[in-house]
Amino acid sequence: LLVFDALGARRDSNGRFALHAAGRLQAADILLDEASVTATENAIMAAALAKGTTVLRNAASEPHVQDLCHLLVKMGCPIEGIGSNTLIIHGQERLRGAAFNVSPDFVEIGSFIGLGAVTPGALRIQGVIPEHLRMIEMVFCHRLGVDMRVVEDPAAPYTGYSLEIAPEQELRVRPDFGGAVPKIDDAPWPQFPPDLMSIALVVATQAQGTVLIHEKMFESRLYFVDKLVSMGAQIILCDPHRAVVVGPQRLHGQAVSSPDIRAGMALVLAALAAEGVTTIGNIEQIDRGYQRIDDKLRALGAHIQRVTS
Structure with a gap:
């Protein structure tokens, strides 16, 4: 949720969380407080369609996170640093379809x-x-x-x-x-x-x-x-x-x-x-x-x- 805050989303909490964004999310330089796979993957997907270039630090780098990055690259979103703990994600207005083989678990x-x-x-x-x-x-x-x-x-x-x-x-x-x-x-x-x-x-x-x-x-x-x-x-x-x-x-x-x-x-x-x-x-x-x-x-x-x- 802190990632979405950093990208400009508005968060409401009334027994459950609701996220709102006026138009596209805005790129940011984000430091995760832990290298969480779920947080990293959500941040990557959000940044892929945000306006500008997002830097994601202390990112998780597991193979399935790398898979997600490689898929988004094939879909038209340039990502630098795949496999490392710092990702640079160049947000796009839209993505295209792609074929991709998921790595073995x-x-x-x-x-x-x-x-x-x-x-x-x-x-x-x-x-x-x-x-x-x-x-x-x-x-x-x-x-x-x-x-x-x-x-x-x-x-x-x-x-x-x-x-x-x-x-x-x-x-x-x-x-x-x-x-x-x-x-x-x-x-x-x-x-x-x-x-x-x-x-x-x-x-x-x-x-x-x-x-x-x-x-x-x-x-x-x-x-x-x-x-x-x-x-x-x-x-x-x-x-x-x-x-x-x-x-x-x-x-x-x-x-x-x-x-x-x-x-x-x-x-x-x-x-x-x-x-x-x-x-x-x-x-x-x-x-x-x-x-x-x-x-x-x-x-x-x-x-x-x-x-x-």
Whole structure:
């Protein structure tokens, strides 16, 4: 909302927000107070049709933000600094239509990396972009011992690369220098994405060793660990931002509920790694971030069924 204020919109609040603009918005030099993806994308779209050149500082730079910028460029809005934290957007009176291929979802890819890590079968993910996986690879491979590799694949759609995850993983936490407990933490792109912290936590429950999960960016992302503990995981919740995971621990089926998108998918991974049957409620949360996830998992051989209560 502060972005729209800076661009000249008038904001009314009477139980709900209403935005008004007399004609076109006006360009501005805007400093975001945090590198929020949603705020950045809304600012980009508004600036694309504002009068003049907008400078957006401390902008988010995730691949989907870059996709939006590249699409707007094809639609006729010049944007400088794509992929950086400072964007210069030259507003236009109107845009034209364009065809565009959306990049593969690095969060879904990271989630399937976790799936391959905690289940015994081999997994091949077609159509990955290696540059998007560098920090994800650093955490899963170098911290948690996941055996995976990017390979050239002419059959892979759009990118020409696939990711292969080896079967029968021997997950092992790599300690820090001097045998210190290592840490997995999140930060704005290109650091490890917060949307994969829950996935990394589940993988850590199946890895030999101890690791500290430090969720820096959100206050409530770790509150689902009690559900993993009920399934047999050994996790100490230190505070709303930190949890110590000791693995490996054999998980068993349990009735749990999905508190949010990412925790919900993490519970799906835990259920597939567990012995017995797990029932996950509130799956509407999972559906928000993972389209037809039950169909995809059944295609991989998972015994998963969507039921209506």
